[in-house]
Amino acid sequence: MTSSSTDDKYKQRMQRKKEHIDKKIAEANEERGIIILITGNGKGKSTSGFGTVLRCVGHGLKAGVAQFIKGKWDCGERNILEKLGVDFHVMGTGFTWDTQNKELDTQAAQEVWQETRKMLSNPELTLVLLDELTYIARYGYIDTDEIIEALNNRPKMQSVIITGRGCPQPLTDIADTISEIKDVRHAYNSGVKAQKGIDW
Template sequence: MSDRDTRHQQAMQKLKAHVDEKVAAATEQRGLLLVFTGNGKGKTTAAWGTVTRALGYGYKVGVVQFIKGQWECGEREQLVEDPNLEVAIMGTGFTWETQNRETDTAACREVWAEAERMLADPEVFLVVLDEITYMLKFGYLDIETVKRALENRPPEQSVIVTGRNAHRELLALADTVTEMQEVRHAFNSGVQARRGIDF
C-alpha cells in the first residue's frame, strides 16, 4: 500500500470513529422543527424533497403555501394525487401583486387556520409552512401565535418553515436551520424563471 493510500485509510478510520461516536450519542427520538431560510434559491424545493421522502414511507403530510400557491408547482402537481398529502393554499398568491393588506391578512389567517389544524393532528407526520416567514414580516400573523402552535404540536410531528428573513424567535426554536446563500441567480441577469427548474 502506498503512503498516500495509507494516509487516506487512516483519515477515513478517524472520520468513521468520529461519525460512529456522534451516531451513538444521538439517542433522542422526536419530531423536529427545521427552518430553510436565506436569500438563495431552493428553500421550497428542499421542503418538497422532504415531503416526497415522508410520503415515500407512507406518512401523512400537510403543506401550507402562503405565497406561491397560485403559481404552478411541479412538485405539487406530481404529488397531489397521493392520498397522504393535503395541501392548503393562500387564496391571494403573491402579496406584492395584490397590494392590499386587509385582504392579504384575511387570506393569511384563513389558511393559517388550516395550518393550526394540521399542527394539532397527531396523525400528520410532517407539516410544511411554506413562505410563512413573509406572513410574520408583513404582520399578517404574530410570532406568538405561530410559536404557540409549534410548541404545542404532537411530539412526533416534524415541521419545516421556509422563507427569507426567518424571525429570530423561529431560529431560536428550531432544531435545524439551513441558510441558502445566493452566489448568483440567473433571474438577476434577465433570465426568466424556467418551468421544470424554478417551479
C-alpha cells in the first residue's frame, strides 16, 4: 500500500469521526448545571473533583467545597484553593472509623450540611464539590431524601460533584454523569506509606 493511499484512508476515517463528533455537539443544546458522581474503589475521586474546582476558578467562576469524613487534616488542594477564594466547609471530626462515635459524627455532618445547603442555594456558585458525601448519606448522618431535595432545588446553572464509594441508589439515579474509578493496584496495599503532595 502506498503512502498516498494510507494517507487518504486516514483522512477518510478522521472525516467520519469528525462528522460523528460534530453531530453529537450539535445535538447537545440544553443549558443547565449537571450532577457529576465520581465513585468506585480506586484512588483519585476527590482529586478529580478538586481538579474540576480548579478548572472552574481558572475561568474566573466561583466554586465552593464541602468535605465530609476527612476532617481538618492538611489538604494540599485546600491550601491553594482557599487562597483563590474558594470557601471550604469541613467536617471537624475526621474519619468515622477513628471517632467511632455516631452521635458526634452525625452532629458534625449536620453542621457541614447546613453550610452546604446555603451553597446549593447560592446562584453565584457555578460549582459545588461535595467530597465524600456518599458515606454520609449511606451511614444515615444526613437523610438521602433531604440531599436530593436540595440538589433538585439548586440554581439552574449550578453544577455539583459528589465523590465517594458506595453511593446510595437514589443519588446515583439523579446523576447526569457517573465516572467509576477502578482499583487495579494501590501502592498502600504493598506497604508504601501515603506521601504528602501525592496522596493528600
